[in-house]
Structure formats: structure tokens, C-alpha cells
Amino acid sequence: MERSTDVGLNRTGVDMSPIDTKEMLALSRATPASSGGDETSMAAVRREYNAEAEDLGSIPPPGTLKGVASTAMQKLTGKNPEAFIDKLGCRLAFERTGVRLYDALIAKCSTAPGADIQVPLDTLWTFRNQELQHFKLVEAAIRSIGADPTAQTPSADVDGVASMGLIQVLTDPRTSVAQCLEAILIAELADNDAWQMLILLAEKMGMNDMARDFRVALNEEDNHLMHVRQWYKQLVLEDASLAS
Ligand SMILES: [Fe+2]
Ligand SMILES: [Fe+2]
Structure with a gap:
């Protein structure tokens, strides 16, 4: 399989041209910053923006009668279903x-020579389809409490922004299988923790059936994590010619 790390014409480091480095440093000394200040000025601007900013979003009111009743009921018992709906929306997203990450990884492994030997495509398809089942499971859970699964919750928004880099790594034609697995590993680690959080919330909300279904999903996520970790480790060791 192709290596992730090859020696080539990488000119990003200063050691590539000591003469130019000296000139560059001399220029930076000769042309100091046009205005004073340090990172404290930036922190002050951020504080100003933070103080003025509105929230990232909100949880929409339940759209169905069942939801109104359900939400009201939860509120009466002193719980806050909005926080739960926020995290359900986050898991859904x-x-x-x-x-999509697994779709991109499957495309990558289908074309990288020899990749499917270490990272079996049928296992990737299984994981991909399990993610889809988890999506449907959460969608049904959201509907069961009368909330709207098509609404983007604040936590879903945050996760979407945080995941953008992972999508970029997976869909970049130049990235190797090992580099893509590193991105998938980040996703699976976060995924695993988030399911545990959701199960805890469901239990505390008294949604025991939901928590039970979520535990089945967590078991599958455990399996994803174990495999991705193993594949990634194997490819990195091979890249370093250290694989046994
Ligand atoms: Fe997942
Ligand atoms: Fe997963």
C-alpha cells in the first residue's frame, strides 16, 4: 500500500534555505509592526464581541400536541427537556x-492500491450503515417526544462546525488512507463519548426504553472505535516500517 510519508521537495521549513532565512529575519527586524499591541488587544476585542453576542440558536417549541403534553409533563417534574432535545439534535447531525465520513472513506479505500486488505470494505459498509441506523434511531427518539428532527439545535450547529475539518480531510483527493483514518478516529472518539452522554441524559430524564436502544448503538460505536484504532495504528506502524 502507498505510504503516507515520503521524502520530497517540501520547502516549508527554514532549514531548506539558511541564506534566505537570514534575509527574512533581517527584514522582520528592519520592518517592525506598524502599530503596537499584543495578544491582550485581541482578547479585549473578543471580550467585547462575547458580551454583545446573542446565543448560537434556540430549541424550537414542540410542533405536535403530543410534544406539548410531553414537554409540559417533563417541566412539571422539574426537568429541562430543551437540553435533552439539544443533545438529541446534536447526535442526529x-x-x-x-x-458521509464513511462514504468518503469507502471511496478512498476503493481506489487506494491495497487499502482493502488492511481496511476491509465490507466492514466499512457495515459501519456506514450502522451510522445511518443510528441517525434513524435518534430521529425516531426526537419524534417520540414531539420534537422536530429537521430543526438544527445549537449543539448540532457546534458539531457541524467542528466536523468541517474532518470532512475536508476525508474528501481531499491527496490524503492517504492513514490520514483519513486519523480523521475518522477523531469522529469515533467524539461519537463514543457523545452516546454515553446521551444515554446518561435519557436515563436521568426517565426515558429508560430510549436509553436501552441507545446502549445498543453505543455497543456498535465501541466496535467502530476498536477497529478504526487498530487500522490506524497498523498503517502508521507500517509507514514507519515497524509493523510486525
Ligand atoms: Fe456514530
Ligand atoms: Fe461510529
């Missing part, structure tokens, strides 16, 4: 992204 992330599982959907998970499908």
Missing part, C-alpha cells in the same frame, strides 16, 4: 455526518 453527527450520525448523518458519520455516514
Whole structure:
């Protein structure tokens, strides 16, 4: 399989041209910054923006009668279903992204010579389809409490922004399988923790059936994580000619 690390014409480091480095340093000394200040000025601007900013978003009111009743009931018992709906919306968005990440990884492994020996395509398809099932599971859970699965919750928004880099790594034609697995590993680590959080919330909300279904998903996520970790480790060791 192709290596992720090859020696080539990388000119990003200063050691490539000591003469130019000296000139560059001399120029930076000869042309100091046009205005004073340090990172404290930036922090002050950020504080100003933070103080004035509105929230990232909100949880929409339940759209169905069942939801109104359900939400009201939860509130009466002193719980806050909005926080739960926020995290359900977040899981929904992330599982959907998970499908797209695996789609991209499958495309990558289908074309990289020899990749399917270390990273079996049928296993990737299984994981991809499980992410889709998890998406559907969360969608049903959101509907069951009368909330709207098509609404983007604040946490879903945050996760979407945080995942953008992972999608970029997976869909960049130049990235290697090992580099893509590193991105998938980040996603699976976050995924695993987030399911645990969701199960905890569901239990505390008294949604025991939901928590039970979520535990089945977590078991599958455990399996994803174990495999991705192993594949990634193997490819990095091979790249370093250290594989046994
Ligand atoms: Fe997932
Ligand atoms: Fe997963």
C-alpha cells in the first residue's frame, strides 16, 4: 500500500534555505509592526464581541400536541427537556455526518492500491450503515417526544462546525488512507463519548426504553472505535516500517 510519508521537495521549513532565512529575519527586524499591541488587544476585542453576542440558536417549541403534553409533563417534574432535545439534535447531525465520513472513506479505500486488505470494505459498509441506523434511531427518539428532527439545535450547529475539518480531510483527493483514518478516529472518539452522554441524559430524564436502544448503538460505536484504532495504528506502524 502507498505510504503516507515520503521524502520530497517540501520547502516549508527554514532549514531548506539558511541564506534566505537570514534575509527574512533581517527584514522582520528592519520592518517592525506598524502599530503596537499584543495578544491582550485581541482578547479585549473578543471580550467585547462575547458580551454583545446573542446565543448560537434556540430549541424550537414542540410542533405536535403530543410534544406539548410531553414537554409540559417533563417541566412539571422539574426537568429541562430543551437540553435533552439539544443533545438529541446534536447526535442526529453527527450520525448523518458519520455516514458521509464513511462514504468518503469507502471511496478512498476503493481506489487506494491495497487499502482493502488492511481496511476491509465490507466492514466499512457495515459501519456506514450502522451510522445511518443510528441517525434513524435518534430521529425516531426526537419524534417520540414531539420534537422536530429537521430543526438544527445549537449543539448540532457546534458539531457541524467542528466536523468541517474532518470532512475536508476525508474528501481531499491527496490524503492517504492513514490520514483519513486519523480523521475518522477523531469522529469515533467524539461519537463514543457523545452516546454515553446521551444515554446518561435519557436515563436521568426517565426515558429508560430510549436509553436501552441507545446502549445498543453505543455497543456498535465501541466496535467502530476498536477497529478504526487498530487500522490506524497498523498503517502508521507500517509507514514507519515497524509493523510486525
Ligand atoms: Fe456514530
Ligand atoms: Fe461510529
